[in-house]
Amino acid sequence: MTTTARTQLFVGGRIYSATAPDATAMAVTDGQVVWVGQDRPGRALHPDAEIVDLAGLFVAPAFVDTHVHTTAYGLSLTGLDLSDTTGATDLLRRVGEYARNHDDAVVWGHGWDDTRWPDAAPDTAELDAVAPGRAVYLTRVDAHSAIASTPLRALAGNLTDLDGYSPHGPVTAAAHHAVRAAARAGLSAGQRAAARTAALDDMAAHGIVAVHECGGPDIAGLDDFTELLRVDHPVEVRGYWGQAVSSAEDAAAVLAATGAHGLGGDLFVDGAFGSHTAALHTPYRDRPDCHGRLYLDAATIRAHLAACTSARIQAGFHVIGEAATAAVVDAIAAVAADAGGPAVAACGHRLEHAESVTAEQARILARYGVITSMQPMFDARWGGDDGMYAVRLGADRAAALNDFAAIAATGTSLAFGSDAPVTAPRPWPMLRAAVHHRTPGSGISPRAAFAAATRGAWRAGGVRDGAAGTLDPGAPASYALWETGDLVISAPQDTVQRWSTDPRSRVSPLPDLSAGTDDPVLVRSVHRGRVVYAR
Incomplete structure (x- = not known):
C-alpha cells in the first residue's frame, strides 16, 4: 500500500531563504522544504497542496540554542529567581520568605550578582538566620560559585580540604561541586521533571526547536542527563557530557554509558x-x-x-x-x-x-x-x-x-x-x-x-548537510512564523560584511535589530513536521 505525500503551500508571507531572497511562498512535503518562490508559480506547481495563508508573517529557520542547562533553567523558572536582587538584604528577605512558604527539601535559588550590589554577598550565618534548619543552595549568576547554608554544607560532607572552600562565604571549584551534588540529591524526580518541562516549554515559546544540553558529573549528574534525553518533548535535545577520557576505548564507553x-x-x-x-x-x-x-x-x-x-x-x-x-x-x-x-x-x-x-x-x-x-x-x-x-x-x-x-x-x-x-x-x-x-x-x-x-x-551539533538551518529546497522543515515590522538589510556600523547591504547581493532581509526595536512575536513553530509551539 502506498501513501500520498502531503504538501502544504505557504503563501502571502515573507520567507527567509538564501536561494530566493524575495520569496513569498514555501512548499513543504512530509517534513521537508521542497520549493520556495513567489505565490503564483507556487500555486501552479503545487495545485493539490493544502494552502496556508501567512497574511504577511515572516517565516524563518527556527532557532537552536547551543548551550543550555535545562533542569537548572527550569528550577529558576519554578523556584527562587534571584536575578533582580538589589543587594544582600534583599536576597536574604526573599530567601526567608520563600523558605517559610515552601517545604522543599532544598531551597534552590539562582541568579544573584554581587557586582551590581552596594554590599558583599551574605555569609552562611546570615543565610542560616533567615532559613533556620534548612538546606539552602543559592548559585551566583554564572553558576560557578554558591552560597550554602550550614545544613547543606553538612550534607556535602567534609569540605574543608577541597579547593574553593570558604568557611563562611561563597564556595567555588571542587567545594562548590560537592555542595551542588548535595543540593541536587535533595531534588525529587517530580521536581526535576517539572523543571525540565517548564524550561523546554519556555524555550519553545521563543522560537527554539532544539537545544544542546551541556551536562556532566559536576553539573546536574547522570540521572538528570539521561532523564532529559528520554523526555518526549517537541524541542529536540542533543546531549554533551563533560567528562575527560584518556583513550579512544574510554571515549566510546563513556558515550555509550551516558x-x-x-x-x-x-x-x-x-x-x-x-x-x-x-x-x-x-x-x-x-x-x-x-x-x-x-x-x-x-x-x-x-x-x-x-x-x-x-x-x-x-x-x-x-x-x-x-x-x-x-x-x-x-x-x-x-x-x-x-x-x-x-x-x-x-x-x-x-x-x-x-x-x-x-x-x-x-x-x-x-x-x-x-x-x-x-x-x-x-x-x-x-x-x-x-x-x-x-x-x-x-x-x-x-x-x-x-x-x-x-x-x-x-x-x-x-x-x-x-x-x-x-x-x-x-x-x-x-x-x-x-x-x-x-x-x-x-x-x-x-x-x-x-x-x-x-x-x-x-x-x-554535528549536522553538516548544508541544508539544516535554512529554508532552501531539501532542508528539513524546521521553521518559525513571526509577526514583525518592516524587514531590512542592514549591517553594524563596524562590519566585515558591508557588501551584504547591497541589494544586488540578493541577501534576504531580516527584522530590524536596531537598538530599541521590538522583538518579533512568535505565532507558530514546527520542527521536522512536528508542531513545537502554536499561539
Whole structure:
C-alpha cells in the first residue's frame, strides 16, 4: 500500500531563504522544504497542496540554542529567581520568605550578582538566620560559585580540604561541586521533571526547536542527563557530557554509558570571570592575588582531545580565561600535528564560551574546523567600560572579550546559545547583542548573527548537510512564523560584511535589530513536521 505525500503551500508571507531572497511562498512535503518562490508559480506547481495563508508573517529557520542547562533553567523558572536582587538584604528577605512558604527539601535559588550590589554577598550565618534548619543552595549568576547554608554544607560532607572552600562565604571549584551534588540529591524526580518541562516549554515559546544540553558529573549528574534525553518533548535535545577520557576505548564507553552525542560541553578547563575562577595569565584587577583556576592540566586536555579524535567523537571544552584558552588551542595544534589536521577537522570539536580567543588563536581553530559556541548576551550583560568584565579585568582587557567579528573574519564557525540559566534563552535579544557589541568593531552583521543561531548551530551539533538551518529546497522543515515590522538589510556600523547591504547581493532581509526595536512575536513553530509551539 502506498501513501500520498502531503504538501502544504505557504503563501502571502515573507520567507527567509538564501536561494530566493524575495520569496513569498514555501512548499513543504512530509517534513521537508521542497520549493520556495513567489505565490503564483507556487500555486501552479503545487495545485493539490493544502494552502496556508501567512497574511504577511515572516517565516524563518527556527532557532537552536547551543548551550543550555535545562533542569537548572527550569528550577529558576519554578523556584527562587534571584536575578533582580538589589543587594544582600534583599536576597536574604526573599530567601526567608520563600523558605517559610515552601517545604522543599532544598531551597534552590539562582541568579544573584554581587557586582551590581552596594554590599558583599551574605555569609552562611546570615543565610542560616533567615532559613533556620534548612538546606539552602543559592548559585551566583554564572553558576560557578554558591552560597550554602550550614545544613547543606553538612550534607556535602567534609569540605574543608577541597579547593574553593570558604568557611563562611561563597564556595567555588571542587567545594562548590560537592555542595551542588548535595543540593541536587535533595531534588525529587517530580521536581526535576517539572523543571525540565517548564524550561523546554519556555524555550519553545521563543522560537527554539532544539537545544544542546551541556551536562556532566559536576553539573546536574547522570540521572538528570539521561532523564532529559528520554523526555518526549517537541524541542529536540542533543546531549554533551563533560567528562575527560584518556583513550579512544574510554571515549566510546563513556558515550555509550551516558547516551551523549559528544564528550564536551562543560568539560571545565576553568571557571568564570564573575567568580574569579576563569584562568588568567595575569592577575584579576580587583584581586591582585588571584589568577583564577585551571581545572585540567595540559596533558589531560591533550589526552581527551586525542582520544575523541581517534574515536571520531566530537569533543569540547569550557574555556573562558586566556590561560584556559591557550591551553586548549595548544592541545588542538599538538593533536593535529600527531593525528593530522583532517582527522581533527572531521570531528567538529567545540570551544564553549571562548570569550578570550585572539585572532591568531581563531586562525588555528579555523584551520582545524573547531567551532566556537558563544553567548552574545554575556557582552550585553557584563561588557562596557563599567561592567563586570571591566571591574574584574580592567577596561582594556575587557574590551577584547567576545570579539565576534575578529573570530568570524578568520573563517572560524560561530554558533550562538544562552548558557541558560546564566542568561535567558531569548534569541532576538541575543542577535541584537551580537550586532551591537559594546566594543566598537567586535559586532557582526545581522545576517551573520542569524546564521550563528540557526545554520551554524546545527553545524555545531554535528549536522553538516548544508541544508539544516535554512529554508532552501531539501532542508528539513524546521521553521518559525513571526509577526514583525518592516524587514531590512542592514549591517553594524563596524562590519566585515558591508557588501551584504547591497541589494544586488540578493541577501534576504531580516527584522530590524536596531537598538530599541521590538522583538518579533512568535505565532507558530514546527520542527521536522512536528508542531513545537502554536499561539
